[in-house]
Amino acid sequence: MVQKSKPPATANEPKRRGRPRAYEPDVALGKALDLFRKQGFAATSLDDLSEATGMNRPSLYGAFGDKRELYIKSYQRYREDARASMVAIFREEMPVRQRLERIYASALNIYLSGETGPRGCFTVVTAASEAVGDPEIRAMVLEGLSELDKAFASCFRRAKEKGELPESADPTVLAQLASATIHTVAIRSRARVTRKELEAIVKGAIDVMVGSAVVPAKAGTHNPRE
Numbered sequence: 463m464v465q466k467s468k469p470p471a472t473a474n475e476p477k478r479r480g481r482p483r484a485y486e487p488d489v490a491l492g493k494a495l496d497l498f499r500k501q502g503f504a505a506t507s508l509d510d511l512s513e514a515t516g517m518n519r520p521s522l523y524g525a526f527g528d529k530r531e532l533y534i535k536s537y538q539r540y541r542e543d544a545r546a547s548m549v550a551i552f553r554e555e556m557p558v559r560q561r562l563e564r565i566y567a568s569a570l571n572i573y574l575s576g577e578t579g580p581r582g583c584f585t586v587v588t589a590a591s592e593a594v595g596d597p598e599i600r601a602m603v604l605e606g607l608s609e610l611d612k613a614f615a616s617c618f619r620r621a622k623e624k625g626e627l628p629e630s631a632d633p634t635v636l637a638q639l640a641s642a643t644i645h646t647v648a649i650r651s652r653a654r655v656t657r658k659e660l661e662a663i664v665k666g667a668i669d670v671m672v673g674s675a676v677v678p679a680k681a682g683t684h685n686p687r688e
Contacts, residue, residue: 487525487526490515490516490517490525490526491526491532491535491536491539492539493514493515493516494511494514494515494526494532494535494536495536495539495540495584496514496576496577496581497510497511497514498533498536498537498584498588499540499576499581499582499584499587499588500576500578500581502587502588502591503529503530503533503588503591503592506529508522508529511529511532530596533592533599534598534599534602536584537584537585537589537599537602538602540584540585541584541585541602541606544572545609547568547571547572548565548568548569548613551564551565551568552565552613552616552617557621557626558617558618558620558621558626558627558672559668559672561617562617562640562668562671562672563664563668566643566644566647566661566664566668569583569644569647569648570647570651570657570660570661570664573647573648573651573652574651574657579654580651580652580654581652582648582649582651582652583644583645583648583649583651583652585603585606585607585648586645586648586649587648587649587652589602589603590603607641610641610644611634611637611638611641612637613637614636614637614638614640614641615633615634615636615637616633618631618633618636618637618640618671619633621672626672627672636671639667639670639671640667640671643663643664643667646663647660647663647664650663
């Protein structure tokens with residue numbers, strides 16, 4: 463039997479490429495992030511990550527490095543997503559009480575999410591534990607805490623300048639209290655405290671931070687507090 467010879471490839475014929483990836487790196491990273499948030503670093507094995515992402519170990523190593531590198535990339539992704547969900551609220555012009563209410567509502571949406579139950583905050587629930595023995599993760603955690611403090615301090619400073627807070631108000635101290643409230647609801651959400659209870663904690667904290675802060679009266683109107 464005479465085999466037919468294949469026609470020679472023409473110059474214009476596109477070259478065949480290697481086998482396409484069977485996964486999307488961004489999707490796989492999201493799956494790893496979900497697993498680390500749920501189980502933490504130590505309790506998450508490479509087999510767990512392989513099953514969650516649909517990637518075998520060589521593919522995981524090739525795309526993300528070892529487990530620690532994948533953990534760090536997952537934490538970076540979490541911080542980027544959390545920052546993106548909050549940045550507009552911190553920048554928009556609105557009364558300080560309304561701003562705080564929206565910030566905490568957004569935080570609760572993040573902390574209470576999860577297919578198998580509330581996952582809390584990556585920073586507080588898992589990264590803070592790893593920060594004890596890992597300088598790089600510790601630096602990331604401290605940077606995140608400082609970033610949150612500065613964002614809150616800025617919003618309290620603006621509120622003070624607009625007359626929503628008394629002259630005696632200390633934006634730095636208020637910012638630390640606001641951040642501490644974020645951490646508190648993150649831990650309690652992980653323990654499956656109900657949203658109603660968490661919202662009560664938030665309301666109490668906002669009352670302490672801003673008291674009866676009101677929007678300054680417009681020119682030509684009477685402010686009953688004067």
